[in-house]
Amino acid sequence: MIGRPLSSSDAHKHWAPWTPTEIAQRLAGVEAPWCIAAGWALHLFTEAAARDHSDLEIAVPHHRFNEIAAALPGFAWDVVGDGRVWPFPELLAEHFQTWLRDPLTDEYRLDVFREPAVDGRWVCRRDTSITLPYTDLIQHTVDGIPYAIPEVALLFKAKRVRPKDQVDFDNVVPQLNRSRRQRLRDWLLQVHPGHPWISRL
Template identity: 55%
Template sequence: MSERLPGGGVELSPDEIEALPTRWLSCWTPTEVAQRLAGIDTPWYVAAGWALDLFRGRQTRPHGDIEIAIPAANFSQVVDRFPGYVFDGAGSGRIWEDAAPEVLAAVHQTWLRDPATGDYLLDVFREPHDGDTWICRRDDGIRLPYRDVIHHTRDGIPYLAPELVLLFKAKHVRRKDQADFDATVPHLRSTQRRSLAELLARAHPGHPWLADL
């Protein structure tokens, strides 16, 4: 799904984009996020690179930020957990500070900011869904029950199924994405490898990762 960006917001300069990682140096860990969201009445999960480390049971590389995902309609439940913080909309090199509802309806990324320091602590993806059914943002024909896409660590931290994390990473295949693929595939069950191959063939026909599955 492509984003139709709203007006307003601030377009970041190349220097500001380059400096963004320094604003994430204080971001929370998966454990800290899980503690803050304990008991919340909506499905949620750790996404992206951290999710693969949770699947493998240890941190394998540095992470510049932390991303979680929730059903878009339930975003207010997350907001209620963080009084005193601000949620900025983000997309395509722009930031909408303290994003208005029309911005949140148009972009899927929301960065939680500590207004006292300007630091970003958490990236919240507001994902498409149909009730209890998860819908893939890249291909809305890929639909699965939340109970199938969310896995948990031994201490209860929810994370996205690794085959789905790799599906999202397959679009750009940056150096870290290739490293995550190489480190994760040996740990996948045969059913997960088969599922990833089927998803890649659907979303990215001819993808080079298919040869390794």
């Protein structure tokens, strides 16, 4: 179970992601608390973070992933992690990313983050002491598309700040109110002490 190597450049060549509107329509009947994650979550929070996106990620409690899979019949799943890819369900318990693949074109449409959850609460996989009820984790656009709050999206972007992550931070922070800034700052002090973003908050 070594897995097939998958570089970032190779992965991007095989992505033809759905839009948030398209996945919201496909998952309209799913009761599991899911939400748009990462860069698209920030884009949905504020137009100040609008940019092109090479993929689409959603988050769902790990034990309710089957509800997402059941709502997307006719596609294949791959397990992805550490720069490698395995056919589902190999190494499912060891990696949290699950990519949805169109078997006719081999193009990826969606990346599902299977997130820790306890007693109906989201649990941060970077620091399990950070938890939120799903009613606090998930916001909705005026069209009803669920997305993760910006503090959470930025916390995960802080681990490996790529140019696009810095752009997202620069564009989103001015749109955060005092309580959101404070929460993100507290989390960064806890998870990434000494991070350069802390002084900006």
